[in-house]
Amino acid sequence: MTNNNNKAREFIETYVNQSTDEQDYLLKEQPRYDPTKPIPNVKIEEQKKEQLPEKTESHFNIHAQTVNPISTDSSDKPSMEIYTSSREQRNEIHETALTVCADLHENLMTCFQHGSWWDKAKMCEEQKQKFWACYSAQKQFLKGVNYKGPGNTEQEDARILVGAYKLRDKLENNSETA
Numbered sequence: 001m002t003n004n005n006n007k008a009r010e011f012i013e014t015y016v017n018q019s020t021d022e023q024d025y026l027l028k029e030q031p032r033y034d035p036t037k038p039i040p041n042v043k044i045e046e047q048k049k050e051q052l053p054e055k056t057e058s059h060f061n062i063h064a065q066t067v068n069p070i071s072t073d074s075s076d077k078p079s080m081e082i083y084t085s086s087r088e089q090r091n092e093i094h095e096t097a098l099t100v101c102a103d104l105h106e107n108l109m110t111c112f113q114h115g116s117w118w119d120k121a122k123m124c125e126e127q128k129q130k131f132w133a134c135y136s137a138q139k140q141f142l143k144g145v146n147y148k149g150p151g152n153t154e155q156e157d158a159r160i161l162v163g164a165y166k167l168r169d170k171l172e173n174n175s176e177t178a
Helices: 002-018 022-029 044-051 057-061 076-100 102-114 117-121 125-144 154-177
Strands: none
Touching (some): 076 102, 076 125, 102 117
16 A cells, blocks of 8 residues: 555656646746737738638529518507507406496405305305306406497497496396396
8 A cells, every 4th residue: 555655646746846837837828919019010901802702692592582471561550559459448348347346346355354254164155256247247248349449439438338337237136136
């Protein structure tokens, strides 16, 4: 084992002796640049001409340029407006359906907060069914008559809203008789 230790020690010592000092290495490998030396004037344009190969334009003319068959004028903005108005219309329909069914929503929230333990255990199922029936019927009605649509006037929307409240009363009367 001492023989192996001696060999390892000899190897390390010879490696250290053979390698030069860090400073010597850095001095030897450091780039030599003299900032005071003037830069030789070489015409760059001539070098670029020599480096560029001949252009082969025929290679790029194999396929014709793709053209959209549907002609488009600068009508991209109206489609964006329609998208924005349809999103706004969905939000308006949601808000209006919640407003029309607000008392049922309030009953549902009151049941969850202050209802009996039995109602809470059943997840206020009766109130929930009444609210969701009203809400889904209102949304379906408002979508069907294009409430707050892009071409509607405020008078048309007000007439549609009156119809929504009449539908709500009709649904309430049907649930009481059943």
